[in-house]
Amino acid sequence: MAVRTSVSNQGDRGRGIGLALAVGSAVAFGGSGVAAKPLIDAGLAPLHVVWLRVTGAALVMLPLAVRHRALVRSRPALLAGFGLLGVAGVQAFYFAAISRIPVGVALLVEYLAPALVLGWVRFVQRRPVTRAAALGVVLAVGGLACVVEIWAGLGFDALGLLLALAAACCQVGYFVLSAQGGDSGDDVPDPLGVIAHGLLVGAVVLTVVARPWGTDWSVLAHTADMNGSEAPAWLLLVWIVLLATVLAYVTGVVSVRRLSPQVAGVVACLEAVIAAVLAWVLLGEHLSAPQIAGGAVVLLGAFIAQSSTPAEGSPEPVAAGSPERELSARGTVL
Incomplete structure (x- = not known):
């Protein structure tokens, strides 16, 4: 009994x-x-902010890349897909979007991804999806209509919404690309x-795309406005690279290894x-x-869509969420 209690306590601590x-x-x-966003408003182009974020994080995580250099030979398609779409594509379009629309709205539009994935599964791959998953899609789309105030002819910049x-x-x-590898077993x-x-x-x-050598980097030596308060631009850059990228990725991976992907998915909606x-x-962007209410419905729909089980007898649909959480879910339990 003492042994069982000890194991249970360790498990509770691990989950905590x-x-x-x-x-x-x-x-x-x-x-x-x-x-x-304050860096973009201060004069840096969205692509240049993305370049700083990704390049800075890549340099910090370079030792891990060297340690796992065998992946270049064994998983080139996965690395290319994550780099081109999950890193460059998602972040470039997201940062371009927040230069035109509020941060919260841009991120909520991104939460249509689970609905879009299920649309790909149902109409392109012609695989069945559950009724719960379909309900999640309807909720996500309906909630998004409230977020963008569609009854007012779109309350936000149309190009910004398209970028998101x-x-x-x-x-x-x-x-879709990462699902093609069919990762399973010890080969994950x-x-x-x-x-x-x-x-x-x-x-x-x-x-190659941003061509950062032609940018006036003196912006980083000054301050950026955050709703009337001034913040050092270089400090915001450190925040983006170390906290919002490196720390976010690492803690996300470790958390999923200690929790189930379903629980981690719930927390991810936060x-x-x-x-x-x-x-x-911090920015005075009021909704x-x-x-x-629409944002809450979007998150509910996204959660239902990404956590619903496939129809009986059908292949499991592609998991949905953010790219880094999809990778985390593929990790093994510590």
Whole structure:
């Protein structure tokens, strides 16, 4: 009995630590847009902010990439997919979106990804989905209509909304690509290794696209406005690289290894809530009551869509969520 009690206590502590790490990861990820938007408003192009974020994080995680260099030979498609879509595509479109629309709205639009994944499964792959999953899609789309105030002819910049939707589509592309590998058993790649290599791929791609050598980097030597308060631009960059990227990825992976993917998925939905709250407090981006209610419906629909089991006798649909959480779910339990 004493042994069983000890094991139970250890398990409870492990789950408690995992839950704390998952919440910390959601807070870290949710703060990326809040730190990036003042830099964009101060004069840096969204692509250049993304380049700084990805390149800085890639350099910090370079030792992990070296440690898992065998992935370059064994999983080139996965690394390319994560780097091109999960890193470069998602972040570039997201940062471009928040330069035109509120941070919380942009992230909520991205939460259409689970619905889009299920649409791919149902109409492109012609595989059945459960009624619960279909309900999740309907809820997510209906909630988003409230967030963007569709009854007022779209309450936000249409191009900004399209950019956020493009970020969601990049997530879908990554999910579909990564599912082709059929990872299972002992052949599952280490998620931190994939993230490290994906950041390197993203940094190379963004260097070619953003061409950072022509930018006036003196902006980083000054301050950026955060709803009337001045913050050092370099400090916001450190926030984006170390907290919103490196710490967010690492804690996310470790948390999923201590929790079930389903529990981690619930906590992951806090990311959009945290982003909206931080944007409200730090940037003064207020959402109306219908938008807040719509955001809650979007998150509920996204959670239902990504956690629903497939129809009996059908192949399991592609998992949905953010790319880094998809990688985390593929990790093995510590």
